Amino acid sequence: MNQLAHFVSGRSMESVGTAAPIINPATGCRLGLVPAAPDEEVDIVVAAAKAALPAWSGLAVQQRINLMFDLRRALEVNKEEIIDFVLTETGKTLTDATMEVNRAVEIIGHATATTVLSATPYTRGIATGINTYEVRYPVGVVAAISPFNFPVMIPLLQTMMAIACGNTVVAKPSDRNPSALLRLAEYFSKAGLPDGVFNVLLGGAAAVDRIIEHPDVAAITFVGSTPIARHIRTKGVAHNKRVQAFGGGKNHLVVMPDADVDSTADAAVSAAFGAAGQRCMAVSVIVAVGAIADPLVDAISKRAAALPIGNITDPSAVLGPVISEESVQRIAGHVEQAKKEGATVALDGRQHGAGDDGWYLGPTVLDNVRPGMAAHSDEIFGPVLSVVRVNSYEEAVAVISASDFGNGASIFTRDVGLASRFTDDAPAGQIGINVPIPSPVYFHGFAGWKDSAFTETKMHGRDTIDFLTRTKTVTARAL
Ligand code: NAD
Numbered sequence: 001m002n003q004l005a006h007f008v009s010g011r012s013m014e015s016v017g018t019a020a021p022i023i024n025p026a027t028g029c030r031l032g033l034v035p036a037a038p039d040e041e042v043d044i045v046v047a048a049a050k051a052a053l054p055a056w057s058g059l060a061v062q063q064r065i066n067l068m069f070d071l072r073r074a075l076e077v078n079k080e081e082i083i084d085f086v087l088t089e090t091g092k093t094l095t096d097a098t099m100e101v102n103r104a105v106e107i108i109g110h111a112t113a114t115t116v117l118s119a120t121p122y123t124r125g126i127a128t129g130i131n132t133y134e135v136r137y138p139v140g141v142v143a144a145i146s147p148f149n150f151p152v153m154i155p156l157l158q159t160m161m162a163i164a165c166g167n168t169v170v171a172k173p174s175d176r177n178p179s180a181l182l183r184l185a186e187y188f189s190k191a192g193l194p195d196g197v198f199n200v201l202l203g204g205a206a207a208v209d210r211i212i213e214h215p216d217v218a219a220i221t222f223v224g225s226t227p228i229a230r231h232i233r234t235k236g237v238a239h240n241k242r243v244q245a246f247g248g249g250k251n252h253l254v255v256m257p258d259a260d261v262d263s264t265a266d267a268a269v270s271a272a273f274g275a276a277g278q279r280c281m282a283v284s285v286i287v288a289v290g291a292i293a294d295p296l297v298d299a300i301s302k303r304a305a306a307l308p309i310g311n312i313t314d315p316s317a318v319l320g321p322v323i324s325e326e327s328v329q330r331i332a333g334h335v336e337q338a339k340k341e342g343a344t345v346a347l348d349g350r351q352h353g354a355g356d357d358g359w360y361l362g363p364t365v366l367d368n369v370r371p372g373m374a375a376h377s378d379e380i381f382g383p384v385l386s387v388v389r390v391n392s393y394e395e396a397v398a399v400i401s402a403s404d405f406g407n408g409a410s411i412f413t414r415d416v417g418l419a420s421r422f423t424d425d426a427p428a429g430q431i432g433i434n435v436p437i438p439s440p441v442y443f444h445g446f447a448g449w450k451d452s453a454f455t456e457t458k459m460h461g462r463d464t465i466d467f468l469t470r471t472k473t474v475t476a477r478a479l
Helices: 039-058 061-077 079-090 094-111 153-164 179-190 205-213 226-238 261-277 290-305 325-340 393-401 416-425 462-468
Strands: 006-008 011-013 019-023 030-035 122-127 130-138 141-145 168-172 198-200 219-223 242-246 251-255 283-289 344-347 364-367 384-390 408-412 430-433 469-477
Touching (some): 006 039, 006 179, 039 130, 039 168, 039 198, 061 153, 061 179, 079 094, 079 179, 094 153, 141 205, 153 168, 153 219, 219 226, 219 462, 226 242, 261 283, 261 290, 261 384, 283 290, 290 344, 290 364, 325 364, 325 384, 384 393, 393 416, 408 416, 462 469
Parallel strands (some): 141 168, 168 198, 251 408, 283 384, 364 384, 408 430
Antiparallel strands (some): 006 011, 006 198, 019 030, 122 130, 344 364
């Protein structure tokens, strides 16, 4: 079986690390082997990124930006192949995989705006004949550690602005599905990106720990689950690194009694079950206020029960598999636990269990969930939607506040005043008003509140530039 290799300094590098299989979640078939880098290999990859820094950071800004346009083109022309990797290794539906890769193209495009975003202040005459200004420098080697659920989009969100700012990168994709990023690294190299600027390291927890300790890594950008995000942040800061660590989510959608039942149910089903619920911004809790609860649960359950499951290459498929057999067991366990804790299973998706044909679960709707139950407190990360019933807007906000997570919170209502209050009241980094998944476009920043992010700076948007660069403040007398 084909064993993948790291991509370092413009070429593949075999690994001697222990290898684990990559498995197609839609079929259960083995696709290849992914090695786990031992410390010596991590060191080689970091050294390659360090060696490339002086030449890359010394290039004229416009030369780097011109290359970003070439990288975008390289992804665009090879899109079909990259989509195919997302289909086979992640088990996304064709529509979802295509959407992800199209967004990835836009993300590289956004990195060309770095020049505009990175302008620094200049103050003339802070004293007679003396001016003060700031000069930006790249931070150095940036390590990007990524989750499985967006194997192209998230690594590019973490790395494209980094290299546009003059840093070099060690990208550590998820060990479940690294092929798309590896192939992209090859295309970037062919498009003219100098050797060592964009390296891909394969591995798991041990490789990440070595990265965090490595003296030549200046900054770490992590996206993944909350326990690992917390660990990365704590350990990274202890090693004096800059660290952005984005964690999991439990995203609430408050539905007020004046909302339209049909359009809200359509939005809720798409936001809860798209990508089999494996999105950090998936809606996983509906907070139904007052009398809308009965018709809403009914409308959601009917729509969810009718979702086409499986055959991910069929453009009409909506619900694909979850990433692993372990995920199937974990998610099914959550449904059982919710039942024990007093939730009503309005729709049970567990009949589509693990098997030879992949790791499918149907959509599950849990009604009468309450804060304090695991179905409300834990990120399930699968096709399970919980419904909490409350009597007032204030109670709805209290339900959101009871969660440790704070990625996104949305409200569906026709009351403009209430929508505006919600922006102030809901403790989350992304707010949706009549929009179920308020993921921002790249020129605005993204970061959750509470345990959804351990960072001072947001991902993408202007904040990213501050994370990826350091400044000198110069005070100069004109002689
Ligand atoms: P994960 O935390 O298991 O893995 C993420 C990365 O960390 C992978 O590269 C993995 O190899 C590495 N890793 C795993 N265990 C580690 C350890 N003990 N020490 C160091 N590194 C380790 O996450 P996942 O299952 O791949 O992805 C799903 C999670 O990511 C969900 O919780 C989801 O909400 C979250 N996510 C968050 C965002 C966001 O923007 N906040 C976006 C996408 C996904």
